[in-house]
Amino acid sequence: MKIAVAAEAYLTHLQAEGKSPSTCGTAKRTLALLVAHLGAEREAGEVAAEDLRGFFASEAATKQRGKPRAAASVAQVQGIVRAALAWWNQQGHAERQEPAKTPAPASRAIQPPAPTAAPVAAPAPATKPAPATQPPAPAAPPVAAPALTRAPYLDLSYQGQPVRFAKTEIDRNRLYGLRKLVAIDAQGRECESALLTRDGRYVLRPGSTADLYINECGDTVARHDLVQVDEAGAPLSTSAQTAYEPKKIVGPLDARDILDCAAIRVHALQPVAVPARLAQALAAGALFRVPYRPRLSVVGTPAFLLGTDAGAFLIQVEPHGFDFVGPDQPMLPAEDPDEDDLDAFAFPDTFGAHHDP
Amino acid sequence: MTRRIWLADHRGRNAVVVLVPRRRATLLGHRDAAGSPVRFCRCIKSTAQTSALLRHHGEPDALARALVGGDPEADLEVAGRETGGCDRVYLGHDGKPLYSARMLEVICDPDGREIQRRPPELVPANLVPDCAPVWSGKLLSCREAIGRFAFTRAYQVRHGNALEYDFLYGLAAHLEQRDSLVLVGSGPRGIGPLIPERNALPMKGFLGGKTQGKAYQLVLFLAAFELRKPEERT
Numbered sequence: 001m002k003i004a005v006a007a008e009a010y011l012t013h014l015q016a017e018g019k020s021p022s023t024c025g026t027a028k029r030t031l032a033l034l035v036a037h038l039g040a041e042r043e044a045g046e047v048a049a050e051d052l053r054g055f056f057a058s059e060a061a062t063k064q065r066g067k068p069r070a071a072a073s074v075a076q077v078q079g080i081v082r083a084a085l086a087w088w089n090q091q092g093h094a095e096r097q098e099p100a101k102t103p104a105p106a107s108r109a110i111q112p113p114a115p116t117a118a119p120v121a122a123p124a125p126a127t128k129p130a131p132a133t134q135p136p137a138p139a140a141p142p143v144a145a146p147a148l149t150r151a152p153y154l155d156l157s158y159q160g161q162p163v164r165f166a167k168t169e170i171d172r173n174r175l176y177g178l179r180k181l182v183a184i185d186a187q188g189r190e191c192e193s194a195l196l197t198r199d200g201r202y203v204l205r206p207g208s209t210a211d212l213y214i215n216e217c218g219d220t221v222a223r224h225d226l227v228q229v230d231e232a233g234a235p236l237s238t239s240a241q242t243a244y245e246p247k248k249i250v251g252p253l254d255a256r257d258i259l260d261c262a263a264i265r266v267h268a269l270q271p272v273a274v275p276a277r278l279a280q281a282l283a284a285g286a287l288f289r290v291p292y293r294p295r296l297s298v299v300g301t302p303a304f305l306l307g308t309d310a311g312a313f314l315i316q317v318e319p320h321g322f323d324f325v326g327p328d329q330p331m332l333p334a335e336d337p338d339e340d341d342l343d344a345f346a347f348p349d350t351f352g353a354h355h356d357p
Numbered sequence: 358m359t360r361r362i363w364l365a366d367h368r369g370r371n372a373v374v375v376l377v378p379r380r381r382a383t384l385l386g387h388r389d390a391a392g393s394p395v396r397f398c399r400c401i402k403s404t405a406q407t408s409a410l411l412r413h414h415g416e417p418d419a420l421a422r423a424l425v426g427g428d429p430e431a432d433l434e435v436a437g438r439e440t441g442g443c444d445r446v447y448l449g450h451d452g453k454p455l456y457s458a459r460m461l462e463v464i465c466d467p468d469g470r471e472i473q474r475r476p477p478e479l480v481p482a483n484l485v486p487d488c489a490p491v492w493s494g495k496l497l498s499c500r501e502a503i504g505r506f507a508f509t510r511a512y513q514v515r516h517g518n519a520l521e522y523d524f525l526y527g528l529a530a531h532l533e534q535r536d537s538l539v540l541v542g543s544g545p546r547g548i549g550p551l552i553p554e555r556n557a558l559p560m561k562g563f564l565g566g567k568t569q570g571k572a573y574q575l576v577l578f579l580a581a582f583e584l585r586k587p588e589e590r591t
Contacts, residue, residue, distance in 0.1 A: 013509075020416065020417070020418065022418065057413035058556075063557075088481065126423050165530070168587070170586070170587055172580065172581045172582040173467070174467055174587045175474075175582050175583065175585065176430070176467065176582065177464065177465050177467050178464075178465040178469070179462060179463070179464055179465075179558075180463050180465070181460050181461070181462055181463070181477060182460070182461050182463050183447040183455075183458035183459065183460055183461075184459050184460075185447075185449050185450070185455055185458060185459075186463055187457075189450060191447040191448055191449060191455060191458050192447070192448045193419060193445060193446075193447055193448075194446055194447070194448050195440070195445060195446070196442070196443060196444045196445075196446045196454060197440060197441065197442075197443055198441060198442045199549050201450070202404045202435065203400065203404065203446070203448065203453075203454065204401060204404065204440065204443065205448075207403075208401065208402050208403045208404060209399050209400065209402060209440055210399070210402045211397065211398075211399050211403060212397070212398055212399075212400055213387065213389075213395045213396070213397055213398075214395060214396060214398055215389045215391075215393045215394070215395045216393050216394060216533075217393070221389040221390075221395050225390050226387045226388075226389070226391060226395065227387065227388045227389070227390065227392075228385065228386070228387060228538075229385060229386045229387065230385050231385055231386075232534070233386070233388065233392075233394075235388070236385070237395060248571035255446065255498075255499040255500040255503050258385065258497050258503050259494070259503065259508075259538075259565055259576070259578070261497060261511075262379060262508060262509060262510060262511040262578075263507045263508055263509050264509070266507050266584070268586050268587070276367070280400045281367075285504055287503070306503065306504065306584075307504075308505070308584050309504065310584055310585040311586060313447075313584055315507065318379075318526065320379040320511040320576070321379060321380055321477060321576070322376075322377075322379065322511075322513040322574055322576060324568075324569045324572035324573060325513075325515055325516070325572055325573065325574070326522075326571045326572035326573075326576045327519065327522050327571060329515065329522075342439055
């Protein structure tokens with residue numbers, strides 16, 4: 001789809017979503033800048049990360065009427081363009097025209113061979129590990145380089161070949177359902193939750209407060225202008241997000257590697273384009289490491305790609321960092337109040353299952 | 358308060374030992390672009406009164422036009438004020454705080470549809486049960502365990518005295534020899550769910566261990582859910 005047409009479709013989508021005229025107008029002006037920069041005849045599926053970087057660095061995105069845009073305006077332009085690209089990808093507007101391919105069945109991520117499916121490789125049966133002496137699997141046909149993607153796709157690279165999965169975040173609520181507490185009044189009607197200031201003067205309903213960072217002068221500091229520092233106040237180096245670059249798969253690894261970590265987020269993966277060799281390994285239950293970093297971060301956020309009988313999963317983790325302890329172990333560390341939540345209803349859990357109404 | 362668990366081992370021994378949570382990555386601090394320290398604050402944008410105005414006018418643009426046209430005085434004392442400490446309250450249908458509200462537990466299915474309402478039940482934690490726990494004997498290889506469960510919490514199991522050290526070291530060595538995790542649970546067979554704190558969601562618990570000389574590392578893994586696709590509900 002041409003990018004000009006895709007932009008119109010996105011604006012129609014925003015209007016259908018009930019966005020305000022102001023929001024739609026801002027999006028229209030921003031996408032017009034993008035279309036003018038890339039050319040109206042450009043295919044949305046051909047927009048690459050370099051194109052986007054070029055646009056974000058261009059005068060159109062950084063200046064207005066010859067004057068530099070405010071940092072917040074620059075961030076707004078980038079946010080609108082990224083949101084549009086994510087929606088195009090979600091809707092398939094940014095897909096390249098490829099030969100017809102067999103859609104991935106809903107229940108199993110790793111499927112038996114599908115000879116007519118060009119980009120989706122043929123793995124071994126899920127329960128039978130691939131023998132060590134197996135002859136090399138035929139290389140999967142080359143897959144078109146994925147266009148710029150955010151969610152819902154995960155673009156990886158395995159032994160030089162591009163890999164693409166569709167990902168869906170899963171958690172306990174989506175698998176088993178949700179349990180929550182609500183308050184009701186004497187007539188049995190549900191009550192709204194709010195905050196009451198300690199002086200008893202103001203009732204603050206949801207949405208009536210703003211979270212800000214302010215500096216010593218009392219000026220507001222935008223989140224993207226914040227610099228994380230260490231104990232001495234020195235800036236920490238920030239690792240760039242990996243969302244726009246294919247991530248190299250490392251492994252297979254020993255299963256115990258993931259036991260040095262705790263899962264903080266889990267995505268179920270559906271193969272879109274997976275080389276045969278990787279599909280075979282995942283079907284045999286192999287574990288891989290992926291440099292997955294969805295946003296700017298000063299700490300590492302490793303992730304594992306895991307094949308199971310139920311399909312493939314991306315597991316984002318945090319190392320638990322436990323040491324070995326001996327008979328002369330050091331004193332036990334002080335309590336961590338964040339972890340010692342005595343009543344689970346009072347706190348959200350790791351996966352966002354909020355129990356506190 | 359220290360979190361503890363009553364564990365049984367393969368030799369028929371048991372002990373109440375300490376659980377240590379993992380250290381979260383600490384956020385060290387923020388500065389602005391000029392290097393000046395910044396602090397977080399929560400400010401008031403609007404109160405119940407101004408929210409009612411917004412509801413009356415429908416959308417922010419209409420409210421803005423009404424404000425410009427009516428030329429009211431802005432409450433400078435409120436707008437932008439830091440909230441400070443606040444208390445959670447419930448509002449009645451007249452918008453005033455209720456002095457007593459009754460709590461109900463709402464159960465929703467995986468699609469988000471409400472399926473049941475009931476008075477909330479107090480579910481106590483069961484890491485230290487009333488009677489001695491049982492060694493489940495259910496060993497899972499590391500490969501099988503990581504392929505079936507999402508281990509969303511990890512606690513280090515540590516000793517507080519020499520007897521507990523001997524107990525835990527033996528347990529870690531036993532699991533290391535078998536390259537396995539053992540199911541740790543509640544109930545007469547030791548395979549029931551663990552409830553790590555009051556009213557918590559039940560979780561599957563597994564112990565994994567390894568040794569290094571005289572030192573050991575024993576970790577309790579708690580799985581919040583199984584690794585499976587949402588559409589594969591049974």
